[in-house]
Amino acid sequence: MVKSCDKVEGARKRKGQVRVKQLFKIIPKCLVWLIICSLLGFALVYGAYALPERTIIYNASVSTDFLVSNYISKDTVWMNWADYFTDVVMLNIASFHDEGATVFHRAVTNEKIGNTFDIVRWLSERTSIAKTYYSFEEGEALNEVTTYGKYWNGYLILLRPMLLYFSMRQIYTIFRILLAVFFGITVLLLLIKDARFALPFVLSFLSFHPFSKFCFSYSVIEILLCIFMCVLILCKGLRESNSKVMIFFFVQGIVANYFTLMQFSFAIALFCAVFTAYSVPGKQGVTMQKAKLMISLLLCYAFGYCAMWMVKWIIILLFDRNSLSEVIYSISLRLSHEDNGEKVTLSEALLWNICGFYYKNKALMYGVLLLGLEAVASVMLHVLKKRNIRDIDLDEGLLPIIIVAATVIRYALVLNHSKIHYFFMNRLFSGVLFVFLSAGATYVFRKNSDNQFEKILPGEKVSESEQ
Numbered sequence: 001m002v003k004s005c006d007k008v009e010g011a012r013k014r015k016g017q018v019r020v021k022q023l024f025k026i027i028p029k030c031l032v033w034l035i036i037c038s039l040l041g042f043a044l045v046y047g048a049y050a051l052p053e054r055t056i057i058y059n060a061s062v063s064t065d066f067l068v069s070n071y072i073s074k075d076t077v078w079m080n081w082a083d084y085f086t087d088v089v090m091l092n093i094a095s096f097h098d099e100g101a102t103v104f105h106r107a108v109t110n111e112k113i114g115n116t117f118d119i120v121r122w123l124s125e126r127t128s129i130a131k132t133y134y135s136f137e138e139g140e141a142l143n144e145v146t147t148y149g150k151y152w153n154g155y156l157i158l159l160r161p162m163l164l165y166f167s168m169r170q171i172y173t174i175f176r177i178l179l180a181v182f183f184g185i186t187v188l189l190l191l192i193k194d195a196r197f198a199l200p201f202v203l204s205f206l207s208f209h210p211f212s213k214f215c216f217s218y219s220v221i222e223i224l225l226c227i228f229m230c231v232l233i234l235c236k237g238l239r240e241s242n243s244k245v246m247i248f249f250f251v252q253g254i255v256a257n258y259f260t261l262m263q264f265s266f267a268i269a270l271f272c273a274v275f276t277a278y279s280v281p282g283k284q285g286v287t288m289q290k291a292k293l294m295i296s297l298l299l300c301y302a303f304g305y306c307a308m309w310m311v312k313w314i315i316i317l318l319f320d321r322n323s324l325s326e327v328i329y330s331i332s333l334r335l336s337h338e339d340n341g342e343k344v345t346l347s348e349a350l351l352w353n354i355c356g357f358y359y360k361n362k363a364l365m366y367g368v369l370l371l372g373l374e375a376v377a378s379v380m381l382h383v384l385k386k387r388n389i390r391d392i393d394l395d396e397g398l399l400p401i402i403i404v405a406a407t408v409i410r411y412a413l414v415l416n417h418s419k420i421h422y423f424f425m426n427r428l429f430s431g432v433l434f435v436f437l438s439a440g441a442t443y444v445f446r447k448n449s450d451n452q453f454e455k456i457l458p459g460e461k462v463s464e465s466e467q
Contacts, residue, residue: 026243030250030304037254038311041152046107048160053097056163060095063168064088086217086261086424091168093148094159108319110148110156149316150330152308154258155220168216175219179210182226189233194279196445200437201229204271207357207430218424220259225268228252232272232279239276242293249273249297253304262334262417263424266410269301270403270431274438277399291398298406334414349411349418356426396442403435 067088092112101111162171183205190198210222231238231248238244252272256265277294313327337344407428411418418425 026246029247030300030307033247033251034254034304034307034311037251037258038308041154041258041308042107042315044157045153046103048157049103049106051160051164053095055165056160057095057097059163059165059167060091063163063171064091066167066169067091086263087168087215089148090155090159090217093153094156094163105319108149108315110151110153112146112148147326150312150327151261152258152312153261155217155260158220159216171216172214175216175223176211176214179219179223179226182223182230183210186226186229186233189230193233196441197275197279197438200434200441201271201275203437204430204434207433208267208427217261217263218427221256221263221265221268224256224259224265225271228268228272229275232275239280242296245276245293246296246300249300250304250307253301253306254308256301257305257308262414263421264427265305266301266407267428267431269298270406270428271434273297273301274399274403274431274435278396278438278442282395288395288398290395291402294399294402298402334417337415344415344419346408346412346415349415349422350408352419352422353411353426353429356422357429396439400432400435400439404432407432 089112093110096112098106098111159171162174166174187198187202190201205222205225208218208222210219238248249269249272252268256268259265273294276297277290280290280293282289317324317327410428411425
């Protein structure tokens with residue numbers, strides 16, 4: 001008895017040592033990727049700001065009028081109106097030009113004219129919606145120069161070159177086509193490689209509302225999601241190597257932070273982690289393998305996201321030490337639990353986002369309907385004894401719980417941001433929808449494969465090793 005306990009303890013120590021060694025191998029590689037991505041990212045933004053300004057400013061001006069006149073009207077509800085306000089801010093940053101500023105200064109600070117409320121006031125002249133939510137003093141001027149340097153604003157390496165030749169109307173058309181192509185490729189690859197994820201992915205992705213009321217800033221996130229999903233689908237070896245896939249998710253976090261504002265980009269990690277965890281084969285003798293893997297992947301994504309943001313802050317502070325107060329203020333604001341002096345609770349933030357997701361997305365109804373029909377069918381089959389109903393493995397059953405917990409934690413970490421920007425943060429529930437639909441699809445496909453196997457070998461018993 002004592003010897004067996006010693007063996008178990010020795011095995012645990014060896015596993016712990018192996019994990020430490022793997023961690024020390026992963027960390028240096030992640031640092032290398034962070035340095036490479038940071039240098040390349042800054043060089044690309046620098047190059048985007050080095051482009052000639054006259055055509056960019058003209059096309060941005062035309063595009064702003066197009067956004068306001070076509071997407072912001074008196075009949076538009078607040079939820080839709082706010083989406084396009086983000087694109088107006090992007091156009092402001094992309095087209096702002098200070099004659100005395102160097103290219104390096106502009107690449108670091110990403111300045112724009114007017115703060116958020118100034119832009120809303122300007123838009124309120126074209127729509128009464130903004131007046132419903134904000135009040136403004138007479139005579140306010142739109143001459144204040146503010147900075148968005150706290151973000152990498154990687155979308156500028158796409159937006160500014162395109163503004164040389166296209167207006168926002170044309171850019172919307174181009175990106176809508178690109179999004180449709182990447183979405184179609186992703187679905188096709190899922191049908192070929194692992195069909196059980198095809199329908200869950202389609203329903204969950206459409207809950208983003210990606211094609212109707214198109215938004216440039218959201219399309220960047222959705223295209224990145226499709227690209228990362230395609231890589232995971234095609235690279236089976238990547239998914240089955242813990243160290244490689246963890247580094248891959250770290251790079252995902254870096255890229256998401258670079259290209260997007262503080263929006264719903266965490267959905268990229270949710271979708272990719274669900275697909276990876278459910279698609280990798282289980283290992284004999286390894287307890288909670290898939291649950292541990294999913295937690296590790298989500299943490300790696302978060303570390304990559306925060307690391308890229310930290311590098312941006314360091315660059316700003318090296319360039320302008322006086323901006324330290326802005327850094328502290330921005331961090332404290334987003335981590336605070338207050339909105340205009342009123343306390344924000346987690347339940348309140350969740351309620352706003354759940355209601356927003358329900359309001360915006362009809363795909364949720366279809367997903368819940370499929371889950372309900374699946375549960376009813378399983379109970380009926382069990383009662384009629386048509387086949388044996390084997391419960392989903394405990395390891396796989398934990399995956400939806402982990403995704404739900406990760407989503408709630410994401411909302412809780414930045415309550416201020418989650419409540420104020422619920423109109424796009426509610427899209428994180430698309431990842432929750434995907435994990436539940438994937439769990440159901442995995443269950444159904446497993447049952448079908450078991451039935452087919454029994455039909456091929458009727459009356460024969462198959463050992464576990466042969467299975």
